[in-house]
Amino acid sequence: MIEFHAYDLATMLPELFLLGATCVILLVDLFIKPSQRDATHWLTIAALAITGVLVWNRALPDGASLSAFNDMFVLDGMATILKLFILLVTLAVCLYGRAYLRDRKLFVGEFYLLLLFACLGMMLLVSAGNLITVYLGLELLTLSQYALVALNRDSSSASEAAMKYFVLGALASGLLLYGMSMIYGATGTLDLAKIHVVVGDMVHSEHRTLLAFGLVFLITGIAFKFGAAPFHMWIPDVYEGAPTAMVVFVGSAPKLAAFGMAYRLLETAMGGMHGDWTLMLSALAVLSLAIGNVFAIAQTNLKRMLGYSTISHIGFLLLGFVNATPAGYAAALFYTISYVLMAIVAFGVILLLARAGFEAEQIDDFKGLNQRNPWYAGVMAIAMFSLAGVPPLFGFFAKLMVLKAVIDAGQMWLAIVAIVFAIIGLYYYLRVVKVMYFDEPADDAPLALPQDLAFRWALSVNGLALLGLGIAWGPLLDWCTRAFAA
Amino acid sequence: MLSSHLLSLLIWLPILGAIAVLFCGRNANAARWLALAVALVAFLVSIPLWTGYNIQGGGMQFIENVPWIAVLKANYALGADGISVALIVLTTITTALVVIGSWGPIEERVAQYMAAMLALEGLLIGVFAATDALLFYVFFEGMLIPMFIIIGVWGGPRRVYATLKFFIYTFLGSIFMLVGLIYLRVKVGDFALASFAHAGLGMREQTWLFFAFLLGFAIKVPMWPVHTWLPDAHVEAPTGGSVVLAAIMLKVGGYGFIRFSLPITPDASQEYAWLVIALSLIAIIYIGYVALVQEDMKKLIAYSSIAHMGFVTLGVFIALALVRDAHNPMGARLGIQGAMVQMISHGFVSGAMFSCIGVMYDRLHTRMIRDYGGLVNVMPWFATFFVLFAMANCGLPGTSGFVGEFMVILAAFQDNFWIALLAAFTLIIGAAYTLWLVKRVIFGKVESQKVAKMQDLNVREWIVLGTFAAGVLLIGIYPKPLVDLMDGAVRDIVQNLMLAKA
Numbered sequence: 001m002i003e004f005h006a007y008d009l010a011t012m013l014p015e016l017f018l019l020g021a022t023c024v025i026l027l028v029d030l031f032i033k034p035s036q037r038d039a040t041h042w043l044t045i046a047a048l049a050i051t052g053v054l055v056w057n058r059a060l061p062d063g064a065s066l067s068a069f070n071d072m073f074v075l076d077g078m079a080t081i082l083k084l085f086i087l088l089v090t091l092a093v094c095l096y097g098r099a100y101l102r103d104r105k106l107f108v109g110e111f112y113l114l115l116l117f118a119c120l121g122m123m124l125l126v127s128a129g130n131l132i133t134v135y136l137g138l139e140l141l142t143l144s145q146y147a148l149v150a151l152n153r154d155s156s157s158a159s160e161a162a163m164k165y166f167v168l169g170a171l172a173s174g175l176l177l178y179g180m181s182m183i184y185g186a187t188g189t190l191d192l193a194k195i196h197v198v199v200g201d202m203v204h205s206e207h208r209t210l211l212a213f214g215l216v217f218l219i220t221g222i223a224f225k226f227g228a229a230p231f232h233m234w235i236p237d238v239y240e241g242a243p244t245a246m247v248v249f250v251g252s253a254p255k256l257a258a259f260g261m262a263y264r265l266l267e268t269a270m271g272g273m274h275g276d277w278t279l280m281l282s283a284l285a286v287l288s289l290a291i292g293n294v295f296a297i298a299q300t301n302l303k304r305m306l307g308y309s310t311i312s313h314i315g316f317l318l319l320g321f322v323n324a325t326p327a328g329y330a331a332a333l334f335y336t337i338s339y340v341l342m343a344i345v346a347f348g349v350i351l352l353l354a355r356a357g358f359e360a361e362q363i364d365d366f367k368g369l370n371q372r373n374p375w376y377a378g379v380m381a382i383a384m385f386s387l388a389g390v391p392p393l394f395g396f397f398a399k400l401m402v403l404k405a406v407i408d409a410g411q412m413w414l415a416i417v418a419i420v421f422a423i424i425g426l427y428y429y430l431r432v433v434k435v436m437y438f439d440e441p442a443d444d445a446p447l448a449l450p451q452d453l454a455f456r457w458a459l460s461v462n463g464l465a466l467l468g469l470g471i472a473w474g475p476l477l478d479w480c481t482r483a484f485a486a
Numbered sequence: 487m488l489s490s491h492l493l494s495l496l497i498w499l500p501i502l503g504a505i506a507v508l509f510c511g512r513n514a515n516a517a518r519w520l521a522l523a524v525a526l527v528a529f530l531v532s533i534p535l536w537t538g539y540n541i542q543g544g545g546m547q548f549i550e551n552v553p554w555i556a557v558l559k560a561n562y563a564l565g566a567d568g569i570s571v572a573l574i575v576l577t578t579i580t581t582a583l584v585v586i587g588s589w590g591p592i593e594e595r596v597a598q599y600m601a602a603m604l605a606l607e608g609l610l611i612g613v614f615a616a617t618d619a620l621l622f623y624v625f626f627e628g629m630l631i632p633m634f635i636i637i638g639v640w641g642g643p644r645r646v647y648a649t650l651k652f653f654i655y656t657f658l659g660s661i662f663m664l665v666g667l668i669y670l671r672v673k674v675g676d677f678a679l680a681s682f683a684h685a686g687l688g689m690r691e692q693t694w695l696f697f698a699f700l701l702g703f704a705i706k707v708p709m710w711p712v713h714t715w716l717p718d719a720h721v722e723a724p725t726g727g728s729v730v731l732a733a734i735m736l737k738v739g740g741y742g743f744i745r746f747s748l749p750i751t752p753d754a755s756q757e758y759a760w761l762v763i764a765l766s767l768i769a770i771i772y773i774g775y776v777a778l779v780q781e782d783m784k785k786l787i788a789y790s791s792i793a794h795m796g797f798v799t800l801g802v803f804i805a806l807a808l809v810r811d812a813h814n815p816m817g818a819r820l821g822i823q824g825a826m827v828q829m830i831s832h833g834f835v836s837g838a839m840f841s842c843i844g845v846m847y848d849r850l851h852t853r854m855i856r857d858y859g860g861l862v863n864v865m866p867w868f869a870t871f872f873v874l875f876a877m878a879n880c881g882l883p884g885t886s887g888f889v890g891e892f893m894v895i896l897a898a899f900q901d902n903f904w905i906a907l908l909a910a911f912t913l914i915i916g917a918a919y920t921l922w923l924v925k926r927v928i929f930g931k932v933e934s935q936k937v938a939k940m941q942d943l944n945v946r947e948w949i950v951l952g953t954f955a956a957g958v959l960l961i962g963i964y965p966k967p968l969v970d971l972m973d974g975a976v977r978d979i980v981q982n983l984m985l986a987k988a
Contacts, residue, residue: 370639374511374598385631390657391624400620404558404668415668419661426657430634430650438638438646474555481557 008068011075014054014083015123021047022116029109037107044112045094048119052087055080062482067129071191074129077483078333082126082260085337089253089344090119095458096348097245099450103355106152106243114151115249118144122253126260131180131190131269134261138176138225141257142169145250149242161241168234172224179217183269186210192269199272215273218265219280225258228284228318229291232311236295239307244354244361247303248347251310252340259317259336263329266321274324281318282414288315289421296428303361305428306346309387312425313339319418320402323409326484331401334480338386338398342466345383348459349376352449363432368441373449377436379463386466388429389422394469401477492535493548493564493615496574500528500581501608504601514596518589521600525582528607532578536971539571544974546617554621559676563618567975569744569826570614572968573737576833577614579953580733581607584726587841587950591725591848592640599640602632603726610734614741619667620677622745626738627660633727633735641722648715648722655715656705663702663746666695670750683749683982692754699747700762706739709762709799710769713792720788721853725844728784732791733837737829740798744822748802748979752986759806762799767908769796774915778922783846783853786923787839790879793912794832794887800909801825801894807901809983817900818983822976823969824893830968831878831886831961838875838954842868845947846927849940855923860932865942869928871951876924878958880917886961 009016025047029040058075060066065076093115101107121140128134146169150162184190186207187198199211224231239247266277292312299305317339320332353360353369353376360366370377386395399422406415449456469476503524510517539547546565554562566574584603592599609632612625630653637649667677669691674681687695705712716736720728747755770793777789805821808814845868846861847853862869878885881892891912898906932938943951961968 370598371595390631391627396624396627400664400668401558403665404672407665407668407672412665412669415665419665423654423658423661426654427650430653433634434638434646434650437635438649474557477555477557 005068008073011058011066011068012073012127014051014058015120015127017054018047018051018116018120018123021051022113022120025116026109026113029113037109040109040112041094041098044116045091047116048087048091048094052084052091055083055087063485071129071193072133073124073127075127077485078260078263079127081333081337081479081483082256083123085340086119086122086126086253086256089256089340090115090249092344092348092458092462093245093249093252095455096248096344096351099452099455100243100245100351100354104152104243106245108151111148111151111245114144114148118148118249119253122257122260125257126264128261128264129192131184131192131195134192134264135173135177135180137257138261139173141254142173142225145254148246148249149238151246152243155241155243157241158243161238165234165238168224172221172231175217175224176221179214179221182210182214182217186214192264195269196271199270203272211270211273212276215270215277216280218270219277219284222258222262222265223284225261226255226314226318227311228314229288229311232288232291235311236304236307239310240301240304240361244303244347244351244359248344248351251306251347252344255314255340256336259333262321267324267329271324278322278324281321282411285315285318285322286414286417288312288318289418293421293425296425299428300363301361302350302363302366302432303347305363306343309425309428310343312421313387315421316399316402316418319406319414322411322414323405325405325408327408327481328405329484330477330481331405333483334477335398335402337476337480338394338469341462341469342383342386342395345379345459345463345466346387348462349380349383352376352455352459353447355448355450363435364442366432366435367439369436372441372447375460376449379460380436381433382463382466384429384432386470388426390426392467392470394466394473397470397473397477490548491550492531492538493566493611494550496528496531496535496578497564497608497612497615499531499608500524500604500611503528504604504608507597507601507604510597512597514593517597517600518585521585521604522582524604525578525585525607529578529582532575535566535571536575539566539568539971541568541970541974544568544978549617554618558620558671560620561618561676561678562621563678564615564621565617566615567978568972569741569975572826572830572971573614573734573741574611576737576830577607577610577734579957580730580833580837583837583841583950583953584729586946587729587844588724588726589946591844595639599636599726602636603730606632606636606730610738613738617679618677619670619679619682622679623660623664623667627657629735630656633731636727637719637723640724640727643722644718645722648718651715652719655712659702659705659712662698666698670695679745679749685750687751689753689757692751693757696747696751696754696758699742699751700758703739703742703747704765706742707736707795707799708739708792709765709796710773710792711765713769713773716792717785717788720791720840721782721784725840725847728840728844729837732787732840733833736791736795737833740795740802740825740829743799743802744826744979748806749982752983755803756806756810756983756986759803759810762803763807763905766796766800766803767905769793770800770909770912771915774912774919778915778919780919781855783843783855783923783927784840786855786919787836787843790916790919791832791836793916794828794836794879797828797891797894797909797912798825798832801828801890801897804894804898804901804905805980806983808897809980811901813984814900815980815984817897818980819973819976820893820900821897822979823972824890824897826890826972826976827886827893827961827965827968828890831890831958834954834957834961835875835878835885835887838871838951838958839879841947841950841954842872842875845943845951850936855926857934858927858937859930859934860937861928861940863932864938864940867943867948868951871943871955872928873924874955875958876920878962880920881913884959884962886958886965888962889965
């Protein structure tokens, strides 16, 4: 019997507001002239910001959680953090992308609407309490992403990337659904919390094989959405082929959502089988670290290199799950947030340097940047050192927390593997710094940067945040830890 | 109020100064003067550290302890014992001299160069002052970034190769140490070095940790066979970079052995002292011979640095052997004392030698020995300084180079005659490569037209070399204040080692 309560609506007020605002923006965008498109831009930013405030206001005390619509929707500490960062990052994507899109005649309302729908999908996904809501949120997100990647219809590389992404993504969704159906078959419920209980009872029964098969398919789906090896094939192509303004989105906020999905499916639902999935995740993590770091070395295209670097970072963050304890999840969440904040800086600088007819996506395009624009060369250097995990930058502390979680779990060998690949990874990040600082610029003309002050300020603040959070990262870590406090 | 935050002030003043210098942008003179002011103020601030350190009290002083990351129980914990104080003062002096010395030679992107130097100073002082392992590690790794930039931007023709090798090599060593530190954190529950020392580790754990630390610090020192990054880095680095690298950054390795290996893994350190002693002797003798055949002056001094740093590791680990084999705490103290004096002395001598090479390079733009000859005829003042530093480099009594090496050899004698004999070979080899260098560069006839036109020292170079010379002579003639300053710390280390043995 499905019951409906008015207070259920209050629980998901931010999502409802975002949905309403999206519809309004859709209509507004229909009726304005292309020259007034800035209205859509600022309305989108306002919608995201207000949604953020609503999420913030509804933050629950530590350890508390609320559910709505018969546990279809769950609001807890982790969901709040993830939603806030998803909104923040999407907002940054709006700010970073405008000048680039305008130069390429892609400054259209669809970009903003797809972003908003994707954002809504992510918020649902991280709050999902039921396999159906997981799937709903995920599809809303991924369908918007396919369309975003394909937004530049005239570009053959973007179309190819979108096609590849779509085919592989649809396959992964199918596998995920198949796994869900097996788990439903074994447990007889779609509710994540109930699955948890049933799985705990069933682990030693004859249904174990069925559950294990279902788990394998779930993990395949999760690994694909993260882009963990060996399900990473789409990442380099999409990163290279899609317009940079789309890549900065595809490469950032969805990782946060994927973290939420992984936590909901693996811990909330399948926590009783953590012995099985930690093993699978360890294998995925090691493979991702190896493939990501080794292949990144050979790249000459910066976007593609960052794609492989993403794969390696996903490997690192999956290590946080290996512990299957609150401290481990907190480390993984902390890592995800740090990675996302670093990635948007790196892509932001690419967007900043790009102009009509010039993509600034080859590593050689950054030659001598320090002599042409020392400030943004410094911002990019901070991002690179942070991605490489060199203290005192933010990225180091994220790695530190994950390594601590791994060593806590007694998996010393995994920690050693992780740092060996961190050393290999160091090389390609340093190469970018080398190109910017040690090489002579190809031409000495001063850089023509976009006159978009909001973009430039946001990017500078974002870059300096990597430095600031490297010194005062305690509060954020503390927040992440409290999100998983029982 | 101020005196209780002296260490913080010393760390953050140069770092904030570096940011201010960056804002000078293209105004090179403003950057130079501002950097000089910051470096001099930092030096002045470091003087009360020396005078205010209570030698009778010993132990860690100027303690600061503020919670940093509550979840991890990592603290912003600073403190200095005699060894730290000596190294911090060495750092502030050297940085001030480097800023003065780089006044003329660095013409491009002056603000960035000066900023990198000041940031490096702050981070180095942080390394010597941190008493929290995580904080130590942050400074320890953080200092790679400015050095990476200094070598890569202002270096010689093969600077990119050299700086990448430098960065990746040292990162490789220290990240294994990081795993060791996290392991200790998981074991004892916080990051304080003092609690690491009382972790009650078994021999197996100690062995693993010892080798993790050894890898990290041996690459920094650097010890044979992981020394190969150093000659490359030195040859390609600008003069200022070489000076800081040789005078201070190498000391971080020796300091690490004292701060980490000895207190945290005392048993494993004693067990494997033979290994480190053997590596040190190889560094002293074999690398000495390698230095003999070098044609590039910077490479020669780089190899001689490795040989001299061999004395540091020898002194530290001969002390362990003395505790273990002979229960000889006085001998052990002598060994560690000698190693520490050698660190400070080598800071002055190698800094001075690299500055001298910088002086020559600025005039002739070559570092090859064969391009020089007969400098005494055209640059008498320079020749005087150069010969003095050369004498210190081969350990002539009356110079600082003698004191440390003599103490280490004396300590080695108490353990094993043959080790002492082999170590004493350095007096011959060191004299050989240094004096031969002097003969070829300073003495003889002026063969080349270019050399004939060389000008003697200008005022700035006078100040730099004069200060180094004063340091070399002071420590050489009257080392007692320095030895007394560090004695308390050394005594504590030896006492802990005796306890671990018992």
